[in-house]
Amino acid sequence: MLKTTRPLAVAAALLMAATLGSTAASAVPESDSIAASPCRVRVPGAERVIGACLADLTTAGTVASGHTDPNDWAGLEAPGTVNPSGIEGVQLDGYFPDTSTTNTNHGWNHDSQFVIRLPKKWNGGLVVAGPPGLREQYANDRLISDHVLAQGFAYAATDKGNTGELIYRDGRRPGDAIAEWHRRVAQLTVAAKRVAARHYGRRPATTYMAGASAGGYLVRWQLENNPGLFTGGVELHGVLFTPDSPNILDTAPAALRAYPKFRDNVPGGLEEMHAAGYPVGSEKIWEFHYRNLWDSLQRTMREEVDPGYDGPKEAGTPFCPPNTITGCDTDYVYADRPAAVHEAIEKVSLTGRIKRPLISLQGTLDALLPITRSGDVYARMVDDAGRGGMHRYYRVTNGTHADGLYRAMPTVVQSMSPCFATAFDTLAAWTRNGTPAPASRTVPAAPEQADRINDCGL
Known part of the structure; x- marks a missing residue:
């Protein structure tokens, strides 16, 4: 089966x-x-x-x-x-x-x-x-x-x-x-x-949308575009698609350019990574993301919306050094791509105009979708759209994009799973019982004696 x-x-x-x-x-x-x-x-x-x-x-x-x-x-x-x-x-x-x-x-x-x-x-x-x-x-x-x-x-x-x-x-x-x-x-x-x-x-009587990463993006999109189907939603580190920067197509290539400099102790490499949004404190997991995630994810998404960038190739050339071949992943600059590419992104983009209550969470050590280029941006989009009253955004200190990283960093990483469960229960109480959801905030780091796997300070 x-x-x-x-x-x-x-x-x-x-x-x-x-x-x-x-x-x-x-x-x-x-x-x-x-x-x-x-x-x-x-x-x-x-x-x-x-x-x-x-x-x-x-x-x-x-x-x-x-x-x-x-x-x-x-x-x-x-x-x-x-x-x-x-x-x-x-x-x-x-x-x-x-x-x-x-x-x-x-x-x-x-x-x-x-x-x-x-x-x-x-x-x-x-x-x-x-x-x-x-x-x-x-x-x-x-x-x-x-x-x-x-x-x-x-x-x-x-x-x-x-x-x-x-x-x-x-x-x-x-x-x-x-x-x-x-x-x-x-x-x-x-x-x-x-x-x-x-x-x-x-x-x-109630229908909720829930998801993480690409699934989190879908929660946002459905509450913006299909509100009649849902009572509300909860999302964890949703992917951000917007016609302009920032989005996944410019954050990942920036890391591909800057990380090798940091790894090889080239002056300015660390500063470039931080300037690209990759958070202070997440340095230990950059190598893993470089080898396994940044390149593969951005190539797949890029081929979906910008197949002309690398010509007849499918999803580019992994880990090509800058300025070595036509269509190199590392050289990709979304802002410089033709209008048709931005139009393809626009048809799947978010606006922030949610029409049902939404709870969003993201970890401050997220090194796949940096929080300052993702969750923080979407929260501003919701506020700018005048929908802030139905949105709560919780930034979880030391949370990452996948809890599996806890194995390698147990004294640093906060598991996001219990935070997500708490957020869902909060959404249900908010929409079913009228219990106000706590104000948006940054959830402080868990004390050393806390169970970082099964408890969340949310």
């Missing part, structure tokens, strides 16, 4: 896998279902659906039963993270009609896959999520699904319609692959609401 569980490698390999994607597939035995017939719930618009009644919808149960994929969240959480368990219910796996085939889960080789989980004890709410990076529909099972299921929410997640490092092959025009993400979130949200109504006998 799902992909086989491979042995986990070193932290760097885990985070790389968690950011970019994986491919293997296998099957789940029928005996993992408690019963067959009560679990065959139709999903409107889906081309294929399989259902299972499970004794535990959380990862404590679905890893063993094969109804999730641990590779999808590998590297995203700190070792020792404690999640709830024991939530009985129904799981639906399926896909909507689509022409691309990058997602190999279940042996389907079919994109626009989804998972819907319906807990037996339902609180009347629904949570919808899109995966971080270029991952698939199970990527948020630890960060989001386990927590919200334990609160009684139904849960639905999409693979966004395309996965892996070759997403730019999907669609006909620059930006089409990213634009599909928006449609797939809306499509699943509408379908999941109808599924819940049929399964429980009433429609969800």
Whole structure:
């Protein structure tokens, strides 16, 4: 049914896998279902659906039963993270009609896959999520699904319609692959609401959007553009797309130019990195990001919106020295690209004009999407759009982009997972009970004796 569980490698390999994607597939035995017939719930618009009644919808149960994929969240959480368990219910796996085939889960080789989980004890709410990076529909099972299921929410997640490092092959025009993400979130949200109504006998009273990184970007976009589908949202270090700087296409190339100077002790290298937004205190994780993330992420995103930069090549040339070849990754300057490139970005850009309550979080040591070039900027965009009253922004001291880095820096890094859980509960209380969310602020560093894995000072 799902992909086989491979042995986990070193932290760097885990985070790389968690950011970019994986491919293997296998099957789940029928005996993992408690019963067959009560679990065959139709999903409107889906081309294929399989259902299972499970004794535990959380990862404590679905890893063993094969109804999730641990590779999808590998590297995203700190070792020792404690999640709830024991939530009985129904799981639906399926896909909507689509022409691309990058997602190999279940042996389907079919994109626009989804998972819907319906807990037996339902609180009347629904949570919808899109995966971080270029991952698939199970990527948020630890960060989001386990927590919200334990609160009684139904849960639905999409693979966004395309996965892996070759997403730019999907669609006909620059930006089409990213634009599909928006449609797939809306499509699943509408379908999941109808599924819940049929399964429980009433429609969800509240529907929340939640996500991290690329999934966080989707939360922002949906609350700006599809507010009628959602009650509110919570996002963690969302990717920022804007027609002008800053965005992912100018922060990463700046790091590719400056980091080798810092590494090789060239005068000015450290100052250039800090000037590009990479935070003081994150220096120890720059080498990992240089080798595994900055180049690969910006090449994939660049090929999607600016395929002409490197001519007939697909996604450039990794780690090329500056000014050595035409279309070198390191030489890319977004501000100098033609108007058509900026127009492709504009059609997937954010505006800050949210129309539903939103809680945003970002770690101050984020070295993939520097906070001063990402979360801080979006918060200003929301304020400038006159929507600050429905936005809360919490800057988490010592948080990074992926909690898997905690293994290498346990005395420095704050896990973001418990902060995200607290933020979600805060959003639910804000929108369900009218309990005001605390004012935006910088969350101070946790004391040395604190549990930096499972507690958050938010």
